[in-house]
Amino acid sequence: MNSFIAKISMMVLTIICFHTVYAQKNKAKPNVILIYADDLGYGDVSAYGASKIQTPHLDALAKSGTRFTNAHSTSATCTPSRFALMTGNYPWRQKGTGVLPGDAKLIVPTDKASLPKVFKQAGYQTAVVGKWHLGLGNQVEKNWNEDIKPGPNEVGFDYSFIFPATADRVPTVFMENHRVVGLDPKDPIRVNYQEKIGNEPTGKENPELLKMKASPNHGHNNTIVNGIGRIGFMEGGTKARWVDEEVSTTFLQVAQDFIKKNKQQPFFLFFSLTEPHVPRMPATFFKGKSELGYRGDAILQLDWTVGQIMEQLELLGLRDNTIIVFSSDNGPVIDDGYEDESVEKSHGHEAAGPFRGGKYSNFEGGTRVPFIVAGKGIKKNHVTDALYSQIDLIASFAEMLGQDKPQDAKDSEMLFSTLQGKDKNGRSIYVQHAQSLAIVKDNWKYIVPNNGRAINKQTNTELGNSQVPQLYNLAEDQGERVNLAEKYPEKVKELQDLLEKEKNK
Incomplete structure (x- = not known):
């Protein structure tokens, strides 16, 4: 009997030891949160010299880590930059990586390396929350009322909560994993980018219904959703359509839920913000707070959102074991299709900072963007002019995790010491794309x-x-x-x- 009890005790002790070692091993792996702004310029952040607007939470993040002054997206527009971020390859190497319509098919290969797959290989839970804009499904024609795949889950994310493209493109719905959230089967969604469908009012035909007028020749005069004209035509899905003022806080809540759920294991979160991309319609609390019009208000909302994530990490005791990377998909644009007073109220604000150009441009303002890294192993209160590209994140994090460079990520470089603020040089050359x-x-x-x-x-x-x-x-x-x-x-x-x-x- 004593022998039997001894064996049971030894088994229990072995299990406890195994779980203790596993927990310690996992705890040693830093969580990684990549916060990706949309159309935020180098000069839109007060840590980078902005004087007409203050971003205290981003400034605090910069002070707690390393601020890069020569870091770049690969491209001056969103889809190609996001493609490079996910794959580690310059987007101009693959056809079809330009700015995508809302009904585009998936352009990220599902059978090759990706940024989330690097983390999955190391035992991380992975999630994308926010803007996607890399296509869904295998073809343009898709049934929005059923499972749509492949998508983020097939690219390497265990969990996804996104909207398909941009806030100014239909369909204006959230998707959780493969399905539209809140869809009523009796009110199916249809989407078309070639011709009008259904009887929904459009900005072109019913301008009196708009609460935000569209600038001429930008294409924001198709189906009206929440009083805002969009690019593309949509009908159905009335109950599933999101309200613009609630998009940002919805994404924040979902991101925070993922962090809380996975606090006991290593996780990678790609938190893809919508600000300050058009249509700029911040939550009512932020309207009029910046003196720079809705664009400035959206930047304040973005900064607050970053603060909420930082605060949650502190409350959960995760801050010291988490690396936060903050950047933007391309340079800034002030007037991008809606009359939201951002031009009239710019008041001398230089969104691209000292650089020429902005979104769409091959000048530095197109790709030189804010890039801040903070957390475990990162130099604090440090500024570096090392040349770094977002395309390097996949290889840099593979290096951090003790992996070989993913062979498919041919343009990504293993520069984790640069990411930490320790290497002063970074990459030797960089190809910029507009x-x-x-x-x-x-x-x-x-x-x-x-x-x-x-x-x-x-x-x-x-x-x-x-x-x-x-x-x-x-x-x-x-x-x-x-x-x-x-x-x-x-x-x-x-x-x-x-x-x-x-x-x-």
């Missing part, structure tokens, strides 16, 4: 000649396009005002050859 390509090496930047417009008149953005080669010394001319191509033809040739080498990898 309407054409540019390449940066040792602070020399070459922009490929092209026949595109010099200025996007709809958004009043300098696009960086020119029929002649452009060469800038960013160390001395960060505003890209003096084209040195004729003065340094050998440097132009060097960068041309280097870009061709990158393109042919």
Whole structure:
């Protein structure tokens, strides 16, 4: 009998020891939260020099970690930047990675490496909450009233709570994993981007129903949802449609629920914010708080949201074992299709900071974005000018987790020490993508000649396009005002050859 009791006791002790070791091993792995803003510029954050608006929570995050002054999205628009973030590959290598309509098919391969798969391989729980805009399903024609896949779950996320594209594109619904949230089977959804369907009012036909007028020639004059004209046509799903003022807080609540649920195990959360992308319709509490119109109000809401996540981590005792990465998918745009007083009330606010251009542009303002890293193992109260791209996150986190670089992520570099603020250099070259390509090496930047417009008149953005080669010394001319191509033809040739080498990898 005593022998039997001894064996049972030994088994119990073994199980306890196993779980203790497992818990300690998991605790050693830092949680990772990637907070990704939408159209937020370098100059939109007070830690980066903004004076017309204050972002205290982002400033606090920067003070507690490392603030990058030379970090970039790969592209000057959202879908390609997000594709690069997920895959570790430059988006211009794959066709169909431009800005997607709301009914697009999934463009991220399901059979190759991805950012969430790196964490899953290390035993993490993974989730995406917020904007997706990388397509859903295997084809454009899809039944929105049934399971839609492949999507985020097939790309590597255990849990997803998203809206399919952008806030200005239909369908204006939330999706949890594969299904539309709150859908009434008696009121099925239909979506069409080619022609009008159903009898829903549109911004073009019923402007008197709009609570926010659309700027001419931006395409925001199709189906009206919540008094706002959208891109694309939609009918049905009346009860499932979200209310613009509640989108941000809904995503926050879902993100916080995921963090709380997984507080005892390592997790990776891609928290993809909607601010300050159009249509800017912040919660009523934030309206009028910034003096910069609804765009400024949306930035204040974004900053508050980041503060809520930081506060939750503190309350749960997770702050010291969590790495937070904050950045934006591309540079800023003030007028992007709606008359929301953001232009009239800009009051000299320089959304791109000292840089030329913005969203859609090959100048620095298109891709040089806020990039803050804080948490376990990250240098505190540190500023670095190391060159880093969001495309490097997949390889950098693989390095952190003791993995080999994912072979499919050919353009991503293992730069975790740079992410920590310890390495002063970062990557040696970086290819920037807008309407054409540019390449940066040792602070020399070459922009490929092209026949595109010099200025996007709809958004009043300098696009960086020119029929002649452009060469800038960013160390001395960060505003890209003096084209040195004729003065340094050998440097132009060097960068041309280097870009061709990158393109042919």
